[in-house]
Amino acid sequence: MEVSLTVNGRNVSSDVEPRTLLVHLLREDLDLTGTHVGCESGYCGACTVHLDGKPVKSCTMLAVQAEGADITTIEGLANGELHAVQEGFWERHGLQCGYCTPGMIMSAAGMLAENDSPSEGEIKHGIEGNLCRCTGYHNIVKAIEYAAAKMRGDEPAEPEWEVSS
Amino acid sequence: MTDTIPTGKAVTRDALRQVGRPLVRTDAVGKAVGKTMYVGDHVMQGMLHARVLRSPIASARLTRLDVSKARALDRVACVLTADDLERPLIAVDIPGQTGRARLETDQQVLVRDRVRYHGEPLALIAAETVEIAEEAMRLIEFDLEPIPGVYNPEDALQPGAPIVQGTDNVVAAQKIVKGDIEKGFREADRIIENTFQTQFVEHAFLEPEVGLGWVDENNIINLRASTQVIENFRFIADAIGVPHNRVRVRASLVGGGFGGKEDVTMECYIALLVKHTGRPIRLEFTREDSLMGHGKRHPFTMTYRTGVKADGTITALEVRLIADAGAYVFLSPYVLLYAAIAAPGPYRVDNLLIDGRAVATNNMYTSAFRGFGAAQAAVAYEQQMDEIAMELGIDRIELRRRNYLRSGDTISSNYPIESAVWTEECVDRAWAALGEPTEATGHLRIGRGVAAYQQSYGRITYLHDTSQAWVGVEIDGSVTVRSGVTDIGAGQVSALGQIAAEVLGVDLDDVAIYNSDSAVTPLAGTTTATRALYMTGNAVKVAAEALRGRLIERAAKSLGVASDGIDIADGTVFAIDDPGISMPFHELVKLSAADGIHCSELAIFRAPFSDGLDPETGEGQVHPDYVFGAHAIEVAVDVETGEVSILKSVAAHDVGRAINPTAVEGQIEGGAAQGQGFALSEEMIYEEGRLITPSFSEYLIPTSMDVPKVESIILESGTGLGPFGAKGIGEPALTPVAPAIANAVTDAIGVRVKELPITPEKIVAALHAEPT
Numbered sequence: 001m002e003v004s005l006t007v008n009g010r011n012v013s014s015d016v017e018p019r020t021l022l023v024h025l026l027r028e029d030l031d032l033t034g035t036h037v038g039c040e041s042g043y044c045g046a047c048t049v050h051l052d053g054k055p056v057k058s059c060t061m062l063a064v065q066a067e068g069a070d071i072t073t074i075e076g077l078a079n080g081e082l083h084a085v086q087e088g089f090w091e092r093h094g095l096q097c098g099y100c101t102p103g104m105i106m107s108a109a110g111m112l113a114e115n116d117s118p119s120e121g122e123i124k125h126g127i128e129g130n131l132c133r134c135t136g137y138h139n140i141v142k143a144i145e146y147a148a149a150k151m152r153g154d155e156p157a158e159p160e161w162e163v164s165s
Numbered sequence: 166m167t168d169t170i171p172t173g174k175a176v177t178r179d180a181l182r183q184v185g186r187p188l189v190r191t192d193a194v195g196k197a198v199g200k201t202m203y204v205g206d207h208v209m210q211g212m213l214h215a216r217v218l219r220s221p222i223a224s225a226r227l228t229r230l231d232v233s234k235a236r237a238l239d240r241v242a243c244v245l246t247a248d249d250l251e252r253p254l255i256a257v258d259i260p261g262q263t264g265r266a267r268l269e270t271d272q273q274v275l276v277r278d279r280v281r282y283h284g285e286p287l288a289l290i291a292a293e294t295v296e297i298a299e300e301a302m303r304l305i306e307f308d309l310e311p312i313p314g315v316y317n318p319e320d321a322l323q324p325g326a327p328i329v330q331g332t333d334n335v336v337a338a339q340k341i342v343k344g345d346i347e348k349g350f351r352e353a354d355r356i357i358e359n360t361f362q363t364q365f366v367e368h369a370f371l372e373p374e375v376g377l378g379w380v381d382e383n384n385i386i387n388l389r390a391s392t393q394v395i396e397n398f399r400f401i402a403d404a405i406g407v408p409h410n411r412v413r414v415r416a417s418l419v420g421g422g423f424g425g426k427e428d429v430t431m432e433c434y435i436a437l438l439v440k441h442t443g444r445p446i447r448l449e450f451t452r453e454d455s456l457m458g459h460g461k462r463h464p465f466t467m468t469y470r471t472g473v474k475a476d477g478t479i480t481a482l483e484v485r486l487i488a489d490a491g492a493y494v495f496l497s498p499y500v501l502l503y504a505a506i507a508a509p510g511p512y513r514v515d516n517l518l519i520d521g522r523a524v525a526t527n528n529m530y531t532s533a534f535r536g537f538g539a540a541q542a543a544v545a546y547e548q549q550m551d552e553i554a555m556e557l558g559i560d561r562i563e564l565r566r567r568n569y570l571r572s573g574d575t576i577s578s579n580y581p582i583e584s585a586v587w588t589e590e591c592v593d594r595a596w597a598a599l600g601e602p603t604e605a606t607g608h609l610r611i612g613r614g615v616a617a618y619q620q621s622y623g624r625i626t627y628l629h630d631t632s633q634a635w636v637g638v639e640i641d642g643s644v645t646v647r648s649g650v651t652d653i654g655a656g657q658v659s660a661l662g663q664i665a666a667e668v669l670g671v672d673l674d675d676v677a678i679y680n681s682d683s684a685v686t687p688l689a690g691t692t693t694a695t696r697a698l699y700m701t702g703n704a705v706k707v708a709a710e711a712l713r714g715r716l717i718e719r720a721a722k723s724l725g726v727a728s729d730g731i732d733i734a735d736g737t738v739f740a741i742d743d744p745g746i747s748m749p750f751h752e753l754v755k756l757s758a759a760d761g762i763h764c765s766e767l768a769i770f771r772a773p774f775s776d777g778l779d780p781e782t783g784e785g786q787v788h789p790d791y792v793f794g795a796h797a798i799e800v801a802v803d804v805e806t807g808e809v810s811i812l813k814s815v816a817a818h819d820v821g822r823a824i825n826p827t828a829v830e831g832q833i834e835g836g837a838a839q840g841q842g843f844a845l846s847e848e849m850i851y852e853e854g855r856l857i858t859p860s861f862s863e864y865l866i867p868t869s870m871d872v873p874k875v876e877s878i879i880l881e882s883g884t885g886l887g888p889f890g891a892k893g894i895g896e897p898a899l900t901p902v903a904p905a906i907a908n909a910v911t912d913a914i915g916v917r918v919k920e921l922p923i924t925p926e927k928i929v930a931a932l933h934a935e936p937t
Binding site: 017033034035036037038039040041043046073074075077078082086087089091096098100101102124125127128129130131133134135136138140159 | 187189190192193194195196197198199200201202203205206296368369370371372373418419420421423449451452653654655656827828830831834835836837838839860861862866867868869870872874875
């Protein structure tokens, strides 16, 4: 089946099988491997992308369901310079193995587009559908707080350190 | 080539410029923009896709396996069964660099006759697409005749039990005897006995196992695999019947491991299919494959019988450990050893008897997982300390203080600790940092718990561990590090760059690292056992220091200053007493190269070597050294629903030296979350050996909504055996968390659930069993 959609601002068409998942269209046909597959059942969120600006799990959608949609993947999030959330993950050590990171960033970016002053609880709720096994989410929350501050034009809070001899 | 033996003393220059700074890791940007290539992102022209057919039941005889329809399916390239294999077995022991004899632990690659666990592979399929491979898999016909299995270690030890492995299902036994246990119990005023249990736990790394294999122009089988251990190339080569130098493994880049990518899994299947088809093969486990396809954390039953004086002094400890090894041996003997060594915890016990057994069952096999037996022991010894405190009416912290192991004391195996033991400092600081207690309201009860620990870093010393690294400078002054170390997400590679930058006086950005290639980067050993920084960090440091020495000698000639009066910083070589006398680092490299000075260095670092333990007493050195620290927790327990919320979480660890405090903090926070899952929600459930939690909807790892803020108190005694006095933090971050939570829950509700995970159902049941 032919499916036509916009991916990262580019019009693309692809011949897919009806059962092809959106994530496989992105990864295999369009070589956008930043979107990861972690469970293929919607629990882990590693495959999160934006569909018409909203975070969706691309492993729970068929490619043909995205007909005509505007898809943004992690590769398309930076617009010349890093998106504030990407900068936050970089600045606040919001990643370790990095496998969950693209999905986490897409969920966070989607959340911040709706609300640029989320509370800590709102941030945690916003990424509840994205599992991470390395970080304990602590610095992911910090990274999103950093991004929210940047997007509002505020100075992000400095990280806290305690190293004693 | 530099050849060193460790002295046990870290050499630290006065001012560290790169080490100890909370630097952004070298891999952060690529991961944040989606450019980083993980193993699963690599594809090849003409590649086939593979699938693994697994047994749907746990204990059976395979009486018929007919793959003819699958083979006949269009665009199926290859279907392999046990009958097609030249060699039926693959070794699953710790890979050694020294060629030491292995334990008898070989596992069948594919089932020939007997199925021993649910998910054991029956056949491998390679086809032009994943969908065709799956269709072929469905066309394979087989008959399994169920045979009686055994599904818990207690049953497996009974006379007449079905035999899974060996002659009596005991796959390993470990005894440790110290002092006079009878005398110790005679001296006790009280004897306190409890039995604690842990469960099967899954690593749940976010990247399921994946690999790509192909034959290159030199007829070498290449594998790019998500593994922690590229040195498994030896086992893979043995299993497929080629010399060791004909298999090359790279592990770039890996999406988490935690011990679950330590054993060989998909690599052997890929190598076999590559060998049989001559074509590139890609095999990506589904999440269900992953949950069925690698070993779990061992469930332990741990019975502690402790003799104490009225003042709380421990006079004797008898520990019985039984671990469920599952259907194959894998690393069970070592996990059992770690549990036995750690069994007394960070406490001085002069009269000790530890008797441990790892027992085969028809459950999923168990193997390495962060904490490696020592984490299970901590669940028991720290709950036991709280039970003793309660029985004696002594404050929990005070009871611990009266028994802490101190530097110079001997551990369970009667071997002395030489590095700093800052358990007391860590416990006191973590406990104090909990601050004012939260007020109980409504159905909520508030409780607090603490747990201290002793966790090794570095591999077992009688395995004679080594690590190599190569450091070179280029003509433009940039620095190259080559080392086989695999980065599984903790920043292993970035830390090596920091160490090289520190020693050579350049910026982290000036260092490029080539790593994780079993053929072309010097072998560095496994990324396991909290050893990567300790071992490979030392190797990089030794190599960089040798290189630095040669370069400074050359600088002395040019600058007219004695070698010991020269330093390098920020890319400038200068006289310490008169920094105006200087030259750019890259100029020095050019001069050195022109003079034919060797501008690179290959170093090997050897951990302390020992000869093994006394077979009767278990006496002797087991590990290079240990990490000490503590975790403190405050919880709220809803006594109506049994729900536990973690309100406060404070970690204090003496990491020796925090090479990159950001990375240390990350390990601590990640360990806190994994420890929380271990304590409260995670359990791989097997019914008659059959996995009934085959997805993340049944197997519940903590989400962002479950975890609290974690306060990390990072202490630096500077006494570790690693570079700049570092110890390690990978495993220690996890070890004390679950017992601290268990103790906090008990403190809250006044009754102890002795079996992890402490689920709401168990809490409610415990509250009803013990009316207040």
